[in-house]
Amino acid sequence: MTAVVAEEERLARVALNAIAEPGDPRLGRLVAALGAQEVYDRLRADVDLTGMRSEAGERLAATDPERILGEADDLGIRFLVPGDGEWPGGLDDLATVEPVNQLSGEPLGLWVKGPLDLAAVCRRSVAVVGSRSATTYGTSVAADLSAHLAGEAVTVVSGAAFGIDQAAHRGALAGGGQTVAVLACGVDRPYPAAHRGLLEHLAEVGAVVSELRPGCAPTRVRFLSRNRLIAALTTGTVVVEAAVRSGALNTANWAARLNRVLMGVPGPVTSAPSEGVHELVREGRAGLVTRGEHVMELVSPAGRHLHRSPRGETQGRDRLDLTEQRVLEAVPLVRAVESSAIARTAGLGVDTVRTTLSRLAELGWVESEGPRWRRAGEQLC
Amino acid sequence: MTAVVAEEERLARVALNAIAEPGDPRLGRLVAALGAQEVYDRLRADVDLTGMRSEAGERLAATDPERILGEADDLGIRFLVPGDGEWPGGLDDLATVEPVNQLSGEPLGLWVKGPLDLAAVCRRSVAVVGSRSATTYGTSVAADLSAHLAGEAVTVVSGAAFGIDQAAHRGALAGGGQTVAVLACGVDRPYPAAHRGLLEHLAEVGAVVSELRPGCAPTRVRFLSRNRLIAALTTGTVVVEAAVRSGALNTANWAARLNRVLMGVPGPVTSAPSEGVHELVREGRAGLVTRGEHVMELVSPAGRHLHRSPRGETQGRDRLDLTEQRVLEAVPLVRAVESSAIARTAGLGVDTVRTTLSRLAELGWVESEGPRWRRAGEQLC
Numbered sequence: 118m119t120a121v122v123a124e125e126e127r128l129a130r131v132a133l134n135a136i137a138e139p140g141d142p143r144l145g146r147l148v149a150a151l152g153a154q155e156v157y158d159r160l161r162a163d164v165d166l167t168g169m170r171s172e173a174g175e176r177l178a179a180t181d182p183e184r185i186l187g188e189a190d191d192l193g194i195r196f197l198v199p200g201d202g203e204w205p206g207g208l209d210d211l212a213t214v215e216p217v218n219q220l221s222g223e224p225l226g227l228w229v230k231g232p233l234d235l236a237a238v239c240r241r242s243v244a245v246v247g248s249r250s251a252t253t254y255g256t257s258v259a260a261d262l263s264a265h266l267a268g269e270a271v272t273v274v275s276g277a278a279f280g281i282d283q284a285a286h287r288g289a290l291a292g293g294g295q296t297v298a299v300l301a302c303g304v305d306r307p308y309p310a311a312h313r314g315l316l317e318h319l320a321e322v323g324a325v326v327s328e329l330r331p332g333c334a335p336t337r338v339r340f341l342s343r344n345r346l347i348a349a350l351t352t353g354t355v356v357v358e359a360a361v362r363s364g365a366l367n368t369a370n371w372a373a374r375l376n377r378v379l380m381g382v383p384g385p386v387t388s389a390p391s392e393g394v395h396e397l398v399r400e401g402r403a404g405l406v407t408r409g410e411h412v413m414e415l416v417s418p419a420g421r422h423l424h425r426s427p428r429g430e431t432q433g434r435d436r437l438d439l440t441e442q443r444v445l446e447a448v449p450l451v452r453a454v455e456s457s458a459i460a461r462t463a464g465l466g467v468d469t470v471r472t473t474l475s476r477l478a479e480l481g482w483v484e485s486e487g488p489r490w491r492r493a494g495e496q497l498c
Numbered sequence: 499m500t501a502v503v504a505e506e507e508r509l510a511r512v513a514l515n516a517i518a519e520p521g522d523p524r525l526g527r528l529v530a531a532l533g534a535q536e537v538y539d540r541l542r543a544d545v546d547l548t549g550m551r552s553e554a555g556e557r558l559a560a561t562d563p564e565r566i567l568g569e570a571d572d573l574g575i576r577f578l579v580p581g582d583g584e585w586p587g588g589l590d591d592l593a594t595v596e597p598v599n600q601l602s603g604e605p606l607g608l609w610v611k612g613p614l615d616l617a618a619v620c621r622r623s624v625a626v627v628g629s630r631s632a633t634t635y636g637t638s639v640a641a642d643l644s645a646h647l648a649g650e651a652v653t654v655v656s657g658a659a660f661g662i663d664q665a666a667h668r669g670a671l672a673g674g675g676q677t678v679a680v681l682a683c684g685v686d687r688p689y690p691a692a693h694r695g696l697l698e699h700l701a702e703v704g705a706v707v708s709e710l711r712p713g714c715a716p717t718r719v720r721f722l723s724r725n726r727l728i729a730a731l732t733t734g735t736v737v738v739e740a741a742v743r744s745g746a747l748n749t750a751n752w753a754a755r756l757n758r759v760l761m762g763v764p765g766p767v768t769s770a771p772s773e774g775v776h777e778l779v780r781e782g783r784a785g786l787v788t789r790g791e792h793v794m795e796l797v798s799p800a801g802r803h804l805h806r807s808p809r810g811e812t813q814g815r816d817r818l819d820l821t822e823q824r825v826l827e828a829v830p831l832v833r834a835v836e837s838s839a840i841a842r843t844a845g846l847g848v849d850t851v852r853t854t855l856s857r858l859a860e861l862g863w864v865e866s867e868g869p870r871w872r873r874a875g876e877q878l879c
Binding site for chain 1: 519522599600601635638639717718719763764765766767768772773776779780785786787788789792815818819820823824827845
């Protein structure tokens, strides 16, 4: 079902988007209350709206949304707005949370380049984010995890940054899956420049998304507002390596605020890039995950993808009763002996030992060699 | 206050301890119900007690508790029983939990070698346990953590095994603290043999403890019953590396069952010896700790030793409002510029920018150079 958005509405949003910083909560509230067209018209008519900067009308007058849309279209870039069939449902949640860093709100629109249907691929999606200054351990884990998610038809969303982000996109591609990059600059700008090839590839096979119109440069505030989109577009966020100063923790905060599933991959406690993740887990804010199956378990509807914990042989042995354990202890590992010798070693009666030995044999713990017994191919722990 | 235990009571416990396996729940229940002397007398008189093996009376008759005590005393080994001033209070809790692996109950007594007062040092104590097949990462973390605890006057309790246990004892000694080894064999037996030197040193400066009388060999069941003592003697248990088959997880289970604080140190998710620890944390059974301060925080009375989470510069910057952040973005990193130039870059009025700049200067974000401004020694993330 594709809702039809009026052309005027789309153009009003293009224009407002062009003059505003992403996540400006005042503009967001105005648009939510009056509608984009009304705000656009009033600002252009220079109607004084409390709190809006006075130059807004002037800047809007100098803005030609049709030209902006046309130029974007020439670059293969489309502008999604609420009501479009491709508008991802998760973004609505941004309207419900309080501003942080004075950033909040549903975006006025999203600039998108790439063949994927954003709404469709975000329905089953997980953000994999982390430090730019990642270790090879971190990038390797991020890539493996993303490849696993890709194999489960889960879209991997990240920020195309150095380190974990790049590994996440690459892992998803290697796993034959879908991946979406959300940028803090125009989707036509290769940022970081070293990722030009990756971003071009994502624009060909995946999707590159931004709240900022084409041509815009990244700024620190724009990274912060971008992070709220990564969290909102996805069902859950996995943080792989994040030092205590990492921007990935900002994405994690947004995920928690939006009631998304927040997950963290641990690492060596001696590794600074894992410190932020450990803090998230320690404070009970993020669940600990160590493999793709754990992520699937946490982001899937209850009961699906339940991951069976690994169980050691110990548990099997722990299920033996005390007599069985004592008899088993008395059975030699290598050289088989008769049950009478086992009874002497165990300090138990021969009949008890014989009964127990046959039960242990049925359970696969011991094996007989004529009248003699020994352990069945097992190592003493 | 040292309670006086009657000599007959102590001798009865020595004798019962000599013929029973540690943690035998039937004997434990009988002693709890009738008292050690009564059970000892009845068994020696061969009175049929349900469930007790019939040879018990015979074996008791062949047991000379005074000789056992005397021989132990010659080796510098003492036998503690409930009621002794040195009996650690935590062991009482073992009487309250259900048997596991058919093991349970407060010990009949403890054989101890070493100068420490066991009750006194266990009042502030933490178990540090983990895999025998530890990595250098694991042993390094265990040693550092134990040294930290030692420095906080917390006794480190462990099992003297290869790997994490050894590192825990060594770390505590290196930190100038007290450490207690709890063995699955007689305290006079160097097990493992390679730790003869360590165990002799612990018997000289710390304490070596066992439920088993001198001379007894270790068996698998005895490791399991030993583990319940490590958990019961301490306020909390830290697991550093435990593969899914590790005996350390058995200690962890006892700690949880005894309502002790259970903690786990994470490691690389690619490291098998960390897998068991990650499972404990993932299942919400263990709290995640990455340093000694975290352990202190969790085992200390509420509000003491609260560990302040590391905070990155990001958080400070996140506290700036949108205008402050926008102005800060517009301030050059190196070459100072006038406020009018900053106002143009930020797209804000000069007065607003001037007010904001002085606030940012007070907060340490920018510095003035005559009429010009630049960032105050800070890196762009």
